Amino acid sequence: MPVTFNHTIIPCRDREATARFYRDLFELPEAPSWGPFTNIQMSDGVLIQFAAPPLDEIQMHHYAFLVDDELFDRARQRLLDQGVRTWADPFQQQPDKINTEHGGRGVYFFDPAGHGLEMITRPYL
Template identity: 50%
Template sequence: MPVELNHTIVHARDNRESAAFFADVLGLEISAEWGPFIAVELSNGVTLDFATIPAESITPQHYAFLVSEEEFDAAYARIRERGVEHYADPHRQQPGAINHNDGGRGVYFMDPAGHAMELITVPYGGWPA
C-alpha cells in the first residue's frame, strides 16, 4: 500500500468554532465528532481533526489547500462576504487581494486559532508538463 496522509490534528482554542469556520469557508461539512476531535473531511479522504487545547499552547501552523477554480471562486466569495481579512501574500503585505502565482490564483487568511490558511488553484511550480 502506498503511503498516504490519513488525518492531522489541528489545535484550536475552540474545536467547534475552528472546524465550523474552515468547513464554512471551503463549503465542506463537519464529518465526524469523536472524543475531543471534530473532523472535516477533504475530497481525498484526509481529515483535519480539530482539537481544543489551551490558547497559550497553540503553535501557529500553515495549511495550504489545492482547490479547483470553481472552489476558489466560491471560497473567495465567502471570505469576502464574511469580512475575513485576507492577503495575496504570506507576509500579509497585500491586504484584500489575491495572487496569480504559477498561472493560478491564491489567497491567504487566518483561522480563529491563528493558523495561516492558503488556497491555491495551481501547485507551486505549476502543473507538470
C-alpha cells in the same frame, strides 16, 4: 502501499467554531467526531481533527488547500463577506489582492484559531 497523508490535528480553543469555519468555507459535509476531536473530512479522504491543546498557548501553523477555480471564487467571497482579511502573499504585504505567480490563483488568510491558511487553484509543483 504508497505513502499517503491520512490525518492531522489542528489545535484551537473552540473546536466546533473552527471546524464550522472550515466546513463552511470549503463546502464540506459534517464528519463523525469522537472524544476530544471535532472532525472534517476532505474529498480525498484526509481527516482534519480540531482539538483544544492541553496548554493555553497555540502556536501558529500553516495549512494550504488546493481548490478548483469555482470553489476559490465562492470561498474567497465568503471570506470577504465575513470580513476576513486576505493577502496575495504570506508576509501580508499585498492586502486584498490575489497571487497569480504559479499559473493559478491564491490567497492567504487566518482561521479563527489564528493559523495561517493558503488557498490555491494550482499546485506549486
